[in-house]
Amino acid sequence: MVDTGIVTKRTKGFYYLLDENGEMVECKVKGQLFKSSRYDNQIAVGDRVSFSRSDADDIGLISGIKERQSFLSRSRVGIEAEQIIAANVDNLLVVAATKKPPFRTNFVNRILVAANVGNIKPVLVLTKTDLVSKQEIADLLEPYRNIELDIIESSTKSEVSDSELKTLLVGKVSVLAGQSGVGKSSLLNKLFPGLDIKVGAVSHKTSKGSHTTTYAIMHQVVKNTFVIDTPGIREFGLWGINRDNLGENYPGLAAFNHQCKHRDCHHIHEPDCAVKDAVESGSIHKSLFSGYQSIYHSLAN
Numbered sequence: 001m002v003d004t005g006i007v008t009k010r011t012k013g014f015y016y017l018l019d020e021n022g023e024m025v026e027c028k029v030k031g032q033l034f035k036s037s038r039y040d041n042q043i044a045v046g047d048r049v050s051f052s053r054s055d056a057d058d059i060g061l062i063s064g065i066k067e068r069q070s071f072l073s074r075s076r077v078g079i080e081a082e083q084i085i086a087a088n089v090d091n092l093l094v095v096a097a098t099k100k101p102p103f104r105t106n107f108v109n110r111i112l113v114a115a116n117v118g119n120i121k122p123v124l125v126l127t128k129t130d131l132v133s134k135q136e137i138a139d140l141l142e143p144y145r146n147i148e149l150d151i152i153e154s155s156t157k158s159e160v161s162d163s164e165l166k167t168l169l170v171g172k173v174s175v176l177a178g179q180s181g182v183g184k185s186s187l188l189n190k191l192f193p194g195l196d197i198k199v200g201a202v203s204h205k206t207s208k209g210s211h212t213t214t215y216a217i218m219h220q221v222v223k224n225t226f227v228i229d230t231p232g233i234r235e236f237g238l239w240g241i242n243r244d245n246l247g248e249n250y251p252g253l254a255a256f257n258h259q260c261k262h263r264d265c266h267h268i269h270e271p272d273c274a275v276k277d278a279v280e281s282g283s284i285h286k287s288l289f290s291g292y293q294s295i296y297h298s299l300a301n
């Protein structure tokens, strides 16, 4: 008999599914499945899969994977492969701290691009707001203010209401992405006290010299509400993005992208560029645009 389940966790060779009755099932993948896959990891957390239960032991066998509605993927450094971090996700929480570690604009921008590529709604969550002044918070967030992006400020060390964030998460599947140390675990524990995720956990880091890889984990925090915690991401390489399609996927540019004189305008050297005009007039924030230029120049062609 074939059942369906959602992948909540994986380890080397094993997948842990939540079946339709809410039970955990340990599974392996059928040998011949995904022989010619272009993916580094063929099955990701959040994937809906079909599987059969075995009579001989308790380990099920995954035999198929359903089409993804959305996904967060990146390029694995060094191996030129797509790594699907999470699949079938409603919200992508881009978690960045005001400081400790410092706010990395380039990192945030890259994840916002990946959200567009993967058809996920991004939300910028600025953590550790207790560490800086109101003015510093305003300065950090200003480039993102007049684009279509929800922004939530948070602090686990002061009295900040989490109701907005909680409302956003309830009944949805959300993935958290950010560098190690920005406060993802602390935030999840504060929102859902039963979770008890280790704060400052070293397990989130890949230890040098060994081949340990850690994967995302999906937690069911309340019924029908899932959050996917990802291991601290150090570098975010964009997958499926090149110099020709960056503009249509970059936050805040899409509205102007097609108004340029040249249809395939890259908004770099071309004359009569609507994007550059929008930067001049202040409709696109200068530093948001320099973020675009910086990603553009990092791309090969």
Ligand code: GDP
Residues within 6 Å of the ligand: 127, 128, 129, 130, 131, 154, 155, 156, 157, 158, 178, 179, 180, 181, 182, 183, 184, 185, 186, 187, 198, 199, 200, 201, 204, 232
């Ligand atoms: P993660 O690696 O993103 O999961 O980050 P953690 O949740 O493990 O937090 C890393 C460190 O930041 C810990 O020492 C936390 O106590 C600290 N931290 C988390 N949230 C806040 C916050 O809102 N304010 C301050 N000042 N420190 C925080």
Ligand code: ZN
Residues within 6 Å of the ligand: 260, 261, 265, 266, 267, 268, 270, 272, 273, 274, 275, 276
């Ligand atoms: Zn242009």
